Amino acid sequence: MKGSMRKMLCMGLTALSMGVMMPGAVSAEKAAITMPQKMANGETVEVYYRKGLPLTAARARAAELKRETMVLKAGSIRREGSKPLTCDILFEKDVPVTLRDGTVIYTDIFRPVDDKQHPAIMAWSPYGKEIGGQWLDDVPGRAGVPQAATSGLEKFEAPDPAYWVAQGYVIINPDSRGAYHSEGNLNYWGSQNSKDGYDTIEWAAKQPWSNGKIGMSGNSWLTVSQWFIAGEQPPHLAAIAPWEGFVDHFRETANRGGIPNPVFPEGIFETFASKNYIEDQPRMVVTHTLLDAYWQDKIAKLQNIHIPAYVVASFTNPVHTHGTFAGFRQIPSKDKWLRVHNTNEWADYYLPEHVEDLRKFFDHYLKGVANDWEKTPRVRLSVLDPGHKDVVDRVEQEFPLARTQYKKLYLTSQKTLAGAKEAQEQIISYDTQAKQPAVNFVLTFDKDTELTGYMNLHTYVEADGSDDMELQVTVQKLDKDGKVITDPVTHMPTFSEGYLRVSQRALDTHKSTPAEPVLKHTREDLLKKGEIVPVDIGIWPMGMKYHAGEKLQLTIAAYQPPKADSVPPFGIAKIAVPAKGYTFRPGEKTAMKTLGGGHTEVAHPELAVKAPATRNKGKHIIHVGGKYDSYLLVPVVPEK
Known part of the structure; x- marks a missing residue:
């Protein structure tokens, strides 16, 4: 970056104690900067950036950058206790993708071992395309998801390649811009991230293994990415499955009701690993307290989404509830479905019957299978009843209910x-x-x-x-x-x-x-x-x-x-995976490496943004x- 493109941030004790950094002075390590960034409306905003975890941090659980191709054999496992693979999988690691501005990001690809053309499902996030800084083992009880429910090949909150490859799909797991070894600075959604997703989808559609139809799946960050990327209308994005995620970052999470809340963004920021800078959204939360051009850029273009969508919501998610319902209601797609569950996003996403339901949706729109998916009820609703028995999958025609x-x-x-x-x-x-x-x-x-x-x-x-x-x-x-x-x-x-x-x-x-x-x-x-x-x-x-x-x-x-402990202690679980070869036979003696670190391992604790008084x-x-x-x-x- 040129000197004219950034201002160093003051490291004064007063500013740090307030959790706010003021532009003007230089940090000795250049751990924090601002950069001018053009928003979707054409306005330029000075955006805060700072350093996150280095790739060497134990908490980052980073994988080495190594381009290689291997066949993961049926019956092998990624981790002891995880689900064995049911078919051979062609695994391509660290495939480079060049974005429109020349930035190179890296993606892992899991696909069938054949020369046929297949539909693909992309899971877009910065969490790490292998284990990464967030993993279900970090959450108490794995949020109700047994380790044996998945193979461990999945990235966090994403579809399990072992299941989907066996069904004839390709799984694309990118590290988005700035994440881990991917070049550039890591951004939070918005127009830059959306265009990057567009470019990656169009790149994938041109690969010899592609049938030209790409879908997107995953929950939380991966759902938010779907709303934003689909809003850019990539020609080869054929269907999305947003499983709980917001659509308006200011109103729904960062400054809900106008009250700045950097606690959750800060907790997530501290799990990110990058060789470069990471958008310091916690600091933007406390310094941009009105819905300005920066936050307008963080509103998904729902009005542009006309492709089929299978939307899953719940009434109990403190971050995603409103946005998921808003996304379903506001997209103009004529082919959209809503299912409202009564558990949590992770447990619901990996439940076998829901995976099968999602496959039926993707089979119909990515493979062209005549399976009567279109006869699926447009709304399947849960109604909570603590102390009694919840209503689950009640068939409705719309939401909110017309008879209200x-x-x-x-x-x-x-x-x-x-x-x-x-x-x-x-x-x-x-x-x-x-x-x-x-x-x-x-x-x-x-x-x-x-x-x-x-x-x-x-x-x-x-x-x-x-x-x-x-x-x-x-x-x-x-x-x-x-x-x-x-x-x-x-x-x-x-x-x-x-x-x-x-x-x-x-x-x-x-x-x-x-x-x-x-x-x-x-x-x-x-x-x-x-x-x-x-x-x-x-x-x-x-x-x-x-x-x-x-x-x-x-x-x-x-x-x-x-309180800061409202965010799960991501990065703390110790995960043992093969040192080489990616999977191994159950019971086989193989060299293992352990990934994971301490919850308190933070890149620059002095820059952490605290909730304002x-x-x-x-x-x-x-x-x-x-x-x-x-x-x-x-x-x-x-x-x-």
Whole structure:
């Protein structure tokens, strides 16, 4: 990079203690820089970059760069305890792909051992195309995915080559730009990453083993990549299978409700390995707190997606729930399907019956198999019922459900939710510095009721002692005794949330509906002393069954930043794989190497971005009754 193309970042102790770096001074190691970057709208933005893990870090679990081709034999295994291969696989390691700007990235390719042409499925991410910095073994209980469920050839969150090659597919596992040995700087989605995915798909379609039809699969980051890359309309991308992933990075994860949250991005950043620089998105979160050109570039072009899509969502993912439903609803494809599960993204993705279901989808659109896939119900819905039995795969025609009846539950001074508002104006308040700075409102159901869809809290608020408020709103189910019901698998409560920095309360009236407020995020309107303002706080979609006597609890609380340990300890698991040859026969004595390191192994801990202090001070006052039309709008679903 030329000197004119970057500014060094100040390493002062004050800036570091705030978790924010200021441009101007030079780091001795040049561990952090800014670079001008052109966004999709043509505007140039100075984007922060910094160094991530070196490839030598144990936590990175990096593979050496070595181009080679080998046949992985049927019956061999990648790891002790993993599923044996059911067929021979031609494995091409570190195949170079040259992108339109001359940058070379590297991809692994798994394909049938023949000279025929096959469809391919690409899994796009920077996590490492072999083991890499994130792996299911890092997650408690492997998130319910037995090691024997897959071969271990898969990259994290991606399709298992052992299964798909046996079904006549090619699996393409790239390390995206800047990841591991791939050239360039590592980017988070956006226009650059999308174009790189486009180029790789078009490269793959020209290979002699390709039938010209490429699909995409995988969950989380790999799903977000699908929304973005498909939005660029690569001619040979024939179908996608987004399995839980957001579409609007600002609104759905980084600055949800306008509140900067760098904790999750920072935890993920610390698992990335690169020879070059990595986009310092955690720092962009805390320095670009409005929906500017940078964040506009992080919104997928859903309006451009006309190809078939098999979309999988859940109601319980704190990062992906809203975006997955939004993606399904907003893409104009006439061939789209939605399945809503009741477990977690990883367990659902690798469940054998769901793998078979996905194969039927890809067989139809990538192979042209007449298998009646198009007769699959357009929506298969789960409805959660903690304490009882969930509804799974209920056939519906659309989402949200057309038969939904929206009902207003009014907030009362008695801290209940009622069918009518109080005649007199009342106030409810809490001290933001209290041990539990929150207020609960409860409704007891007099009959069995299903609430499935979007919720909106419309209320009037006032700040006593501050010019802003940061609110966290939660809706959850309680049993007949008013106790939280935990999930029998995760032992965690099931709930849906909404967030708001009140200064960013302005609505985009063209996109908002009564049940789904959409915020502009283009300005801040700070509060004046004694000012009472109406706010709409969208609560992510939920499908929940309440039985007579059970309760719905609405909690309005002062926002508390999440703790750093909310991100799994990625990179810590020790993974033993063959030192040479990639797979081996079960029971065979072979030289092994162990990959994995310490969770605390961070490239530059002094540059870690911490959650900024909240704007909450003094008291939060909620106005109800009389002229204050404060209510929770809920989606009541009558039985068919």
